[in-house]
Amino acid sequence: MRSADASRIAFFSSKRYDQEMFEPLAQASKLHIDFKEPRLDQTTAPLAAGAKHVCVFVNDEVNTSVVEQLASLGVEHIALRCAGYNNVDIESCRAAGIRVSHVPTYSPEAVAEHAMALILTLNRKMHKAYNRVKEGNFALQGLLGFTMHGKTIGIIGTGNIGKAFVRIALGFGCKVLCFDPYPDPSIISPNCQYVELSELFAKSDIISLHCPLMPQTQHIINTDSIAQMKPGVMVINTSRGGLIDTAALIKGLKSKHIGFVGLDVYEMESELFFRDRSCEVIQDDLFQRLSTFHNVLITGHQGFFTIEAVTEIANTTLANILNLNQGQPVAARFL
Structure with a gap:
């Protein structure tokens, strides 16, 4: 195993x-960051040589x-700069x-607010109205919400983000139905109740996903659901793309059973998101098909971006990195 620099990331x-x-x-904490544009995978792992983190x-x-490659290079710590760790x-x-x-927690309101922004934009067709007015078209036909x-x-x-979204939904005067294997009694009220997943599917006008991606939730939105x-x-999905079976979603849109879709995440986004691809031919046929629907709104995983x-x-x-260097525990931040 190679030696690694504890101050290098x-x-x-x-x-x-x-x-x-x-x-x-990082400079204030005397840490040195090697910023690398490529995403980490089997081919880029050697770029971590010399870094402890x-x-x-x-x-x-x-x-x-x-x-295994990271361990052979002497890496001792993987610091996720996000909440989810399904990858x-x-x-x-x-x-x-x-x-x-x-x-584990970073302004859950940011993602919850983005979910509501997707709902409001789809419902009141803000994106279409904006483009019309820019062109001098003030007709209302087709903008009914x-x-x-x-x-x-x-x-x-109903983790931190889900609970933040509950508060927003209740503020709009909506009735809220929740599903979570671990209910939080603090959010239960006359207008917010936990129900079985089948009841949530059957009774909801809008369904918003705020659960982590794990084997139990993979494709929780599928043909049957x-x-x-x-x-x-x-x-609406602002959580993880793998929660939705994209092919089933497209079928639901084509049959008009699904009326609107708002996505900030996508099942195969690792090959697309966080890069400028405006001058490329996108090879993902499912994504291309999805983006053609007039009632689908996609943003590029920006819900967290405030x-x-x-x-x-x-x-x-950086606090996680410093605490590990100093041998200090950091409660739930370490897995």
């Missing part, structure tokens, strides 16, 4: 905004092969003696 999937946020904090994001690939083989990391940390007040919103997953939903249902959230992510990620 191999920072994968780096963007300019990452550098602007992390670099001043590897910092990764949502679409970096940390499978068994990558973990990391935790058991392989344990076997290799590599610690894994994440950012519905009143949110009194609608039923189904929320799958879509068949249980109300005709014209709106489906000043407050990014600041908290940077502070927590």
Whole structure:
């Protein structure tokens, strides 16, 4: 095993905004960050040579092969700068003696607000109205929406983001149905109740996903679950792309059983998101088909992207690294 520098961080999937946020904090903490634009995978893992810490994001690939390579390079810590860790083989990391940390909470309101922004934009067709007015077209035909007040919103997953979204939905005067294997009694009220998943599917006008991606939730939105939903249902996903079977979603749109779709994540986004591909021919046929629907709105995994959230992510990620260097525990931030 090679020796690794405890002050050095191999920072994968780096963007300019990452550098602007992390670099001043790292310098103040006497940490050295090697910003690397490629995402971490089997081919790029050797770029971590010499670093004790590897910092990764949502679409970096940390499978068994990558973990073994990192361990051989002397890496002792994988620091996720996000909450979800479905892209990391935790058991392989344990076997290799590599610690894994994440950012369990960072402005959950940021993602919850983005979910509501998708709902409002789809419903009131803000994106279409904006383009029309820019062209001098003030006609209202085709812009008809519905009143949110009194609608039923189904929320799958009531962690920090899900609970933030509950508060927003209740503020709009909606009835809220929740599903989570671990109910939180603090959010139960006359207008917010936990129900079985089948009841949530059957009764919700809008369904918003806020659960982690794991084997139990992989393709939780599929052909069978879509068949249980109300005709014209709106489906929103700001969590992880793998929660939705994209082919089933397209079928639901084509049959008009699904009325609206708002996505900030996509099942195969690792090959697309966080890069400028405006001058490329996108090879993903499912994504291309999905983007042709007039009632589908896709954003490029920007739900987390607020000043407050990014600041908290940077502070927590570097605090995890410093605490590991100093041998200090960091409660739930370490997996």
